[in-house]
Amino acid sequence: MIAETVCSAVAAAGLGIAAVTAYRKRFLAATRLVAYSLVPLGLVMTGVVDWLADTAFSPTAWAGFGVLGASWLLFAGTRAVERRRGGTGKERGEARAARQREAVAPSASAPSLGPGSGQAKRPGTAPRADAGDDFSDIEAILKKHGI
Structure with missing residues (x-):
């Protein structure tokens, strides 16, 4: 009132x-x-x-707010532990697989400087079929701008 x-x-x-x-x-x-x-x-x-x-x-309402607060603390605590550990077990396995892919990908995607560039040939890399296609996208951009 x-x-x-x-x-x-x-x-x-x-x-x-x-x-x-x-x-x-x-x-x-x-x-x-x-x-x-x-x-x-x-x-x-x-x-x-x-x-x-x-x-x-209402004491019941305040008890309910306490339960909601405890629930929030549990959620926040489990998220903090997950971040500290690096995720759940499944997520850790996926992260490990991603790190292994990253370890392989840089050598496979390194730019080819062509023959005689002084760079040592890496084992397991295949020579490029056509070196003229390497710059086709750059040439298209330059032609677009009239250069």
């Missing part, structure tokens, strides 16, 4: 201030004040204020 009265008084005061602001030709600020003033009135009309007042004095 008191909460509804206070919210209604706050809304009325805000609307009065908005009227004075509008009288001073500051319509944007007045509109913003009207919007803020209508929030407590809307909360009273929807029953949120009654619900909050009942919740604030």
